[in-house]
Amino acid sequence: MTAAPPVSVCLPVYNGERYLEETLLSVREQTFGDLEIVLSDNASTDATTEICRSHAADDPRIRYVRHDVNRGGLWNFNDAMRRARGRTVKLAAADDVLRPRFLEACVDALEAGGPGVVLAYPRTQIIDGDGHVTEDLNDADLRGDRSTPHERIAEFLRAQAAHLVFGLYRADVLRTTRGLRPTIGNDVVILTEMACRGRFALVPEQLFLQRRHATQFSAQGARQVQFHAPGKDVRFDFPHARLAGELWSAVTTSRLPAGEAARSLAAVTTTWVVPRWRGVAGDVRRAVTGR
Known part of the structure; x- marks a missing residue:
């Protein structure tokens, strides 16, 4: 080689x-x-x-x-x-x-x-x-x-x-x-x-x-879920909520000092999760209504 x-x-x-x-x-x-x-x-x-x-x-x-x-x-x-x-x-x-x-x-x-x-x-x-x-x-x-x-x-x-x-x-x-x-x-x-x-x-x-x-x-809309996770049921995948969880996990699994980890979690929350709350709400609506 x-x-x-x-x-x-x-x-x-x-x-x-x-x-x-x-x-x-x-x-x-x-x-x-x-x-x-x-x-x-x-x-x-x-x-x-x-x-x-x-x-x-x-x-x-x-x-x-x-x-x-x-x-x-x-x-x-x-x-x-x-x-x-x-x-x-x-x-x-x-x-x-x-x-x-x-x-x-x-x-x-x-x-x-x-x-x-x-x-x-x-x-x-x-x-x-x-x-x-x-x-x-x-x-x-x-x-x-x-x-x-x-x-x-x-x-x-x-x-x-x-x-x-x-x-x-x-x-x-x-x-x-x-x-x-x-x-x-x-x-x-x-x-x-x-x-x-x-x-x-x-x-x-x-x-x-x-x-x-x-x-x-x-x-391509719902096909995003299939692209990243084949076989997933799009209706019950809760993609926006899952993304928020993955972003928080990206910080908590990175072994930062406690103070910096807290500040980084706050940065994720304030710059990404909160401004996109409608996406999480849409996940719930889709699971309940199918639309």
Whole structure:
């Protein structure tokens, strides 16, 4: 087995033929080339398998795994993370695009920040299904480098900055988390755990193009629950209440000093749970009425 590379890009995919080619090329053409690509195919039934095999044949940095059963997007992400061998890990969606300097800039930011920086992320633009930029995220002043966990948590939860989940992590720190949890909003849950462990570094360049389109599995109402937790009964899953519980657990399982844990729990409550009380009420209504 070859030596572990500095960077692992974990790219799970299911029936991603429409955008996978562009996404893979954007990873393969990074200016930071010392990487592995963990390409995990969750029993796709379209042309995804052929695309994966073609790229794997062309690029020895790709470790292609095809699963015989679709166990859901959450399982596929966590499995790809377990297979990663790099000192740093980037999670990638099969429809997003990285500009060429994404990895180079994030690696530099982690090195410059030292071990206290556990996640580096660039500024982000939103693209549509045709690849056109539709929005510049207002993230130039997003301060993930604040000195205490509760300040960092309040900062990114207030900004609803879930896109940070696609930054570059220190692998040893990422492995101390519980991984992606079986609930909608598991991106903000794992970011909360990482914020309890260290600071985030902003790369001021717009190097990440996050695609938002009508057909993505993780953004289709009730199908969000099935994406993250296959087999769940959506009516009785209580997704918003579960997310609140997972966010609180992200703090309580992080072994913070008692005072900082209390302040971090308060930050979760005031910046996320209370402003979204209607979601919890909707969970109850759906369970009672079926609507």
